[in-house]
Amino acid sequence: MAGKQAAKVLRISPVKADATAGMAATIRDLVSYRVSRAAGLMSRSAALRFRRESDVSLGEWRTIALLAATPAMSLMQLARESGLDKAQTSRVVTSLIARGLVTRCPSPAGRRAVELNLSEEGQQRYAALIEAARERDHAFRAALSDEQLTVLLEALDILSRTAKGFIAEEAAFGED
Template identity: 55%
Template sequence: MNTPRSSSPDPAAENPAPDRLAIHGLLSYRLSRVANAMSRSAALRYRREFDVSLGEWRTIALLGADSPLTLNRLARLAALDKAQMSRVVAKLTERGLVLREYGAGRTTQLTLTRKGAALYRGLITAANERDQAFLVCLTGEEREALNSALDKLGTLARALERAEER
């Protein structure tokens, strides 16, 4: 006698426990999806209007906000590994947008050139326009709640990351 077989090897996967959310309901997944959609639309605009990639935009924006920076510090702030940041900086240096100044030991200080600073002003204006376009759909109270929630989640996420590294 043949019994019907489930296409899933784990029957619990078909019907998750009521207290467990499927991936689509997980906070980290939802935040990631929103952040990725925001980043993709930013990347399209910045490529079209300024001929920079998202990684280049972040590098220029970080240097425009706080210079000089070392490659290591810049990579940490941009959430890129050092090798990725090195490639981005090399491209921006070739384009005359970033200046490398060699310091004591093996440290290299990175700053924007005049051309890079001019590009930064255009990029940061566009970024602020995009920011306002997103925030317009929220009330003042929702903006405050969002800022507070992001601060709390960021603090907890960094603490959990440090705990996992042990």
């Protein structure tokens, strides 16, 4: 009974579940593990390059890039966009402000709301960082055929939607 409930909750097709039941899968065989591992390797290589060339961490790079793409963000908006929690985002922003790369000013929304923007120096740092990011992206794209790239991007969209569905289902159980 519990298996049927789990299949219903997670929307796992019984045919697909039965088809994989005979497999001796390890964590290394899980799609989520392999995607996470590839993403981790890509992030780690980016972090090393960005630290060497521009003296910024990966979290700082992402914050700078998000503020370049969407100026005047609040801390909460930035946390949501970056995928970090508010405390982590606050630490990154505080570091960037101390280094003169980000400015904080009162929001027209009032109260204690603030807007975060890149400083002039932050914009210059962004220009160098985005060029390095584009070079890396080009190298990753060049490693795949056009067909492989198309399939990968479509698959990532599908996996993202599926993961969001799992998150929504878990939220129904009171988890965030």
